[in-house]
């Protein structure tokens with residue numbers, strides 16, 4: 100089987116590229132190889148490759164920048180996704196697409212189910228929500244949307260790597276303790292995407308690592324494990340702070356834990372693993 104991944108240098112795209120095997124060849128197409136803003140270009144490129152499944156790992160992911168760069172965010176997260184869905188419809192391809200916890204407003208107070216109402220707070224979430232809607236309108240029976248959250252990898256920029264840098268250079272950090280979610284190691288998320296592609300899973304599913312955390316909890320765990328592994332020499336002071344003490348251009352959901360119940364049926368071979376275990380695995384791979 101040949102699986103085409105849209106995206107190449109991103110965290111998830113890179114983890115997907117590492118899973119290529121003889122049986123399941125994975126070909127990642129970066130922005131220089133496919134212009135996802137043009138449906139014509141997508142069709143021309145996809146026709147060159149013998150495949151029947153696409154994983155879209157590309158997105159405009161700069162959450163704060165999206166607030167002042169609305170057109171680009173919508174181009175990549177909505178228009179390009181609609182183009183991909185239309186191309187998949189025309190070529191009879193199955194589409195696996197990745198979305199986000201930021202489609203929710205964070206007010207529910209208990210884990211979000213895949214069919215809960217969406218109500219994004221910012222441009223990034225709204226543009227991703229519109230992308231989801233395009234897929235479910237165009238190819239509801241030939242698509243799988245996997246919503247995830249707080250993604251990190253050894254590759255690319257993310258919270259874990261930023262924390263390690265800051266912890267090595269600052270005496271003290273204030274980290275937000277009133278936003279609750281679930282971290283997700285992209286290496287395992289990539290396996291979920293491959294399973295969705297191979298088995299042509301359909302519908303909306305939620306996937307994150309198991310357990311919940313605040314950004315503060317996550318930072319404390321990063322420091323503990325980094326010291327244990329010799330990645331940091333000594334601990335620094337980490338203080339819990341409230342969201343209003345760290346204003347950002349984009350508002351974020353205060354609670355965005357995703358209910359993953361549907362995954363035990365959709366991906367029975369991939370059990371949920373606690374985020375702290377996954378963080379430990381990622382740090383071993385750093």
Ligand SMILES: NC(=O)c1ccc[n+]([C@@H]2O[C@H](COP(=O)([O-])OP(=O)(O)OC[C@H]3O[C@@H](n4cnc5c(N)ncnc54)[C@H](OP(=O)(O)O)[C@@H]3O)[C@@H](O)[C@H]2O)c1
Pocket residue numbers: 105106107108109110111112128129130131135155156157158159160175197198199200227247248249250251255256
């Ligand atoms: N990061 C998170 O915390 C998080 C949380 C929830 C959901 N998600 C979702 O998970 C998925 C993967 O995220 P990620 O963390 O791997 O993202 P990432 O590291 O920011 O990578 C973004 C990817 O999108 C591609 N891309 C960006 N702009 C493009 C453009 N103009 N034209 C073509 N390609 C473009 C990049 O292409 P190149 O390879 O060519 O550079 C790259 O492969 C996304 O759908 C994201 O919305 C992420």
